[in-house]
Amino acid sequence: MKLQSLVLVAAVFTMTTAFAIPAGTWSVAAGAHMVDPKSDNGTLADGTLAVKVDDDIRPTISGEYFIANNVGVELLAAIPFHHDFDLNSADGTQVLTGSTQHLPPTLSVQYHFDNYSMPMNIKPFIGVGVNYTTFFKERISSGGDLDLDDSVGVAGHVGFDIPFAPTEAFRIDARYMDIKTDATLDGSDIGEIDISPWVYGVAFVKQF
Template identity: 75%
Template sequence: MKLQSLVLAAITALTVNTAFAIPAGTWSVAAGAHMVDPKNNNGTLANGAIDVDVDSDIRPTISGEYFIADNVGVELLAAIPFHHDITLTAGDTTIDAKTQHLPPTLSLQYHFDGYNMPMNVKPFIGVGVNYTTFFKEKIYSDTYENLKLDDSVGVAGHLGLDIPFTPTESFRIDARYMDIKTDASVDVAGKTLDIGEVDISPWVYGVAFVKQF
């Protein structure tokens, strides 16, 4: 009897969860803002002679998600370019630099919908791939010219919480981890030198308004 009761309870729970799932074929769009917060200690250049520090930035973002199965979506995140100031420190010498980048990220996500959570909140998790392209790099130095940061491809993790206020509209809080590492080069006396790897690998924190269709 206990086994039968457990089986019946499990079937009932699955039926309830399926009934309230986000159905396959649903689209959602999220518009908000995110802060790219690079890790501490962004590496060293020139065989350890130069320490690198990359600052954070906040920009508007937008994402679209298509549900390929109940509660399972494929999401693409886009943004306007993020701007980062870079500080290069070699002993008592400090060199300023800066860059812009775009970090489009494609993720496969699972939404925990229909699990009777407080306030009907809907957590989700995801994993995917990030492609970051750098441009408009500048370095302010009498010795180094033409800073160049190579594009980066790495894994990305995503977790968040949707707080609904209508059946198709939600407020989202989320965080992502992006594996972003870029090879740096500069020109010195007319020659291009590879000077090492900059490890940005940020946490990306955001809020957004989400609309389902």
């Protein structure tokens, strides 16, 4: 009976750890993400102009290295995102328009859950890290010289992988990024734009 019990415990242990991602594993995820800015993006020019930033979708790629079982360090990169924005008066009338491009590389530490019996063998994960966003090609319809400062902020990450092969999976994820930038027009500070988006994406994931 003792031998049978040990065999049963060993079998259960093997089953519950079979899907752990071992330390030393690399994974690459290629897909697309939508940057969806928050609805209230702040005001400029002493509060006289409300800012509205639109969303955008671009291809993305990330690499993750597992420093321990199920614990990875991930770097997210993307083709530059493009955002148009409106500057509206208090009554909602459009006063000015503009646009900018940005790159938001994000470094995160992530934990991938296993030991759970979920439909389709889904493997959820969570992460937290830091986002660095650099802006360029800023334009405004008034023809002035608009400059947006780079931003550094906290980033959160949640998602799940749906494996369809031992080293391949389909990923659905969402990130929150704290992105705020100080705006300068013709050398004068005109306020802060708060983008702070949710970023939704899908990707193909390959482990090595």
